[in-house]
Amino acid sequence: MKILKFGGTSVANAQHIKQVQNIVKNLDENNIVVVVSALGGITDLLLKTVDLASNQDESYKDSLREIEDRHIKTIKELIPIQLQSAILSKVKSELNTLETLAEGAFLIAEKTPQLTDKIVSFGELLSSFIISEFFISTGMNAAFKDSRELIKTDDTYGKAVVNFESTNTNCKAYFSNTKNKITVIPGFISSSAKGNHTTLGRGGSDYSAAVVASAIDAEELQIWTDVSGMYTANPRIVKQAKAIPQISYEEAMELSHFGAKVLYPPTIQPVLSKNIPILIKNTFAPEEAGTLIAKNENVLGKSVRGISNVEHITLLSLEGPGMIGIPGISKRFFEVLSQAGISVVLITQASSEHSICVGISDNDAIIAESLVNAAFEYEIATQKIKPVLVETGLAIIALVGDNMKSHQGLSGKMFSALGKNNVNIRAIAQGASERNISAVIKNDDVKKALNTLHEEFFEENIKQLNLFVMGVGNVGSRFIKQIQKQKKYLKTNLKLNPRVIGLSNSRTMIFEEGGIPLEHWEELLAKGEKADRTKFYENVLKYNYRNSIFVDNTASEIVANDYSDYLKR
Numbered sequence: 098m099k100i101l102k103f104g105g106t107s108v109a110n111a112q113h114i115k116q117v118q119n120i121v122k123n124l125d126e127n128n129i130v131v132v133v134s135a136l137g138g139i140t141d142l143l144l145k146t147v148d149l150a151s152n153q154d155e156s157y158k159d160s161l162r163e164i165e166d167r168h169i170k171t172i173k174e175l176i177p178i179q180l181q182s183a184i185l186s187k188v189k190s191e192l193n194t195l196e197t198l199a200e201g202a203f204l205i206a207e208k209t210p211q212l213t214d215k216i217v218s219f220g221e222l223l224s225s226f227i228i229s230e231f232f233i234s235t236g237m238n239a240a241f242k243d244s245r246e247l248i249k250t251d252d253t254y255g256k257a258v259v260n261f262e263s264t265n266t267n268c269k270a271y272f273s274n275t276k277n278k279i280t281v282i283p284g285f286i287s288s289s290a291k292g293n294h295t296t297l298g299r300g301g302s303d304y305s306a307a308v309v310a311s312a313i314d315a316e317e318l319q320i321w322t323d324v325s326g327m328y329t330a331n332p333r334i335v336k337q338a339k340a341i342p343q344i345s346y347e348e349a350m351e352l353s354h355f356g357a358k359v360l361y362p363p364t365i366q367p368v369l370s371k372n373i374p375i376l377i378k379n380t381f382a383p384e385e386a387g388t389l390i391a392k393n394e395n396v397l398g399k400s401v402r403g404i405s406n407v408e409h410i411t412l413l414s415l416e417g418p419g420m421i422g423i424p425g426i427s428k429r430f431f432e433v434l435s436q437a438g439i440s441v442v443l444i445t446q447a448s449s450e451h452s453i454c455v456g457i458s459d460n461d462a463i464i465a466e467s468l469v470n471a472a473f474e475y476e477i478a479t480q481k482i483k484p485v486l487v488e489t490g491l492a493i494i495a496l497v498g499d500n501m502k503s504h505q506g507l508s509g510k511m512f513s514a515l516g517k518n519n520v521n522i523r524a525i526a527q528g529a530s531e532r533n534i535s536a537v538i539k540n541d542d543v544k545k546a547l548n549t550l551h552e553e554f555f556e557e558n559i560k561q562l563n564l565f566v567m568g569v570g571n572v573g574s575r576f577i578k579q580i581q582k583q584k585k586y587l588k589t590n591l592k593l594n595p596r597v598i599g600l601s602n603s604r605t606m607i608f609e610e611g612g613i614p615l616e617h618w619e620e621l622l623a624k625g626e627k628a629d630r631t632k633f634y635e636n637v638l639k640y641n642y643r644n645s646i647f648v649d650n651t652a653s654e655i656v657a658n659d660y661s662d663y664l665k666r
């Protein structure tokens with residue numbers, strides 16, 4: 098059996114769902130389980146609805162209407178007209194229940210995690226029902242099955258813990274008896290032993306698919322999404338990032354833990370223990386190979402497999418002379434955080450035991466600060482420990498690779514590349530497995546840091562230079578011509594790839610994020626904004642590009658007076 102999971106973008110509208118149907122239809126398999134997310138954006142809309150309703154904001158009705166319109170439109174575009182009425186009436190009845198629940202939250206001006214889970218479940222329930230009906234209407238041998246009858250959890254609403262024993266029994270019993278070639282199930286949703294609705298956490302449809310794959314010993318788990326695999330870095334931040342052909346379970350787990358959103362981190366565990374391969378594919382480019390996640394020994398090659406990043410991190414540092422040699426301080430520190438359900442993304446401790454520092458999500462910062470200070474009230478009052486130091490607005494970047502341990506100098510290369518580009522490092526952690534080196538930096542430096550590291554480890558022969566040029570007289574215009582030529586003719590080992598981001602003469606200046614098209618620089622500059630040296634300097638800082646170079650092609654002493662400011666940065 099194969100399990101295919103399609104994410105929110107893949108099922109966002111009728112046109113995309115037809116693409117999904119094509120992929121499933123072309124699969125030469127007898128038994129397929131199709132796990133689907135809610136139509137893209139619907140989960141966010143449902144959460145917004147509960148928030149508005151519980152705040153007694155009438156506009157919750159607008160988001161309900163938007164939810165209704167999206168689903169009705171999708172049905173009308175997918176299902177032949179003669180089959181629509183039964184499907185529309187079932188969907189409308191579900192939408193009525195949803196409306197009643199939202200109205201309840203409005204009337205009592207309250208939302209509980211239990212009610213939120215109940216409401217947010219409608220996203221996947223509706224999408225899976227509509228998609229299964231569409232499959233059936235095209236003559237496919239398909240059926241719908243409610244995954245709340247298969248996946249059982251505890252009652253931690255919002256991110257429930259799966260009870261594998263009963264889930265495995267349910268899945269085995271159902272799938273060994275089903276006669277349908279294709280079973281469509283909703284991702285993300287589950288139910289507790291008492292029968293209450295629960296969910297598996299944001300992004301949890303990947304996990305639903307993995308839980309079912311493991312329960313029925315599937316031969317493969319396919320995750321269909323909107324990019325062509327797991328990339329060497331977040332493709333939205335690093336344009337040069339490429340899909341990784343093969344990667345080990347452990348590497349994929351590290352990359353997703355540190356922010357590669359393409360796979361929900363808990364997804365790997367259930368399939369790893371059964372050695373079921375995961376294939377990540379692009380719904381909109383199915384011909385592309387994608388990424389195969391498999392056992393370590395089957396994966397060859399590079400020392401650094403990928404770079405990932407998590408933004409909106411807060412560092413909590415506990416420090417003080419009273420910490421030295423007193424056992425149990427870190428235990429108490431971690432206990433406070435875990436009892437409040439706060440997950441720790443990164444830990445560092447100085448060897449003197451003088452301080453311990455953890456990275457958590459910005460969302461948890463305020464509550465963590467007050468809980469930790471309360472837990473160490475006595476030590477703080479007696480000045481053995483300082484009140485916990487809280488720094489927000491940070492991010493983690495991590496280099497990941499199974500073979501990093503057998504290569505020397507990787508961290509040196511990492512930190513010197515960052516240092517050269519003025520990226521300040523607040524904390525460092527390296528896992529004992531040496532599969533990961535992570536650094537805490539400022540959120541504002543993430544784009545620069547990721548691009549710097551990507552260039553260093555994955556584009557070894559290319560170096561992008563970002564030029565900010567002042568002066569376009571005789572020397573300046575010649576210079577621009579040379580840069581243009583150099584782009585075309587460079588054939589040396591190290592390919593320098595210069596682009597001009599900012600250009601100014603004494604009258605006007607222009608900036609272009611991806612590089613000024615140099616064929617037209619004269620026209621563009623003539624139409625630019627009024628030249629302003631201070632603003633030019635501020636823009637150089639604002640772009641915050643790696644390998645930024647200020648070029649002075651003027652003969653002006655005033656411009657030369659700015660050098661020290663540029664050099665300082």
Ligand code: ADP
Pocket residue numbers: 103104105106107134300321322323324326327328329330331332333356357358359360405
């Ligand atoms: P789905 O809705 O299909 O589950 P997600 O939005 O959860 O899709 O995950 C896919 C997105 O993950 C991509 O569009 C991409 O922006 C983001 N992403 C972040 N890091 C990576 C990475 N290293 N490789 C691939 N995608 C990544």
Ligand code: ASP
Pocket residue numbers: 104105134135140141220284285298299300301302303
């Ligand atoms: N629809 C849910 C979410 O947006 C689950 C998922 O798509 O994986 O988080």
Ligand code: MG
Pocket residue numbers: 104300303358359360361
């Ligand atoms: Mg996802």
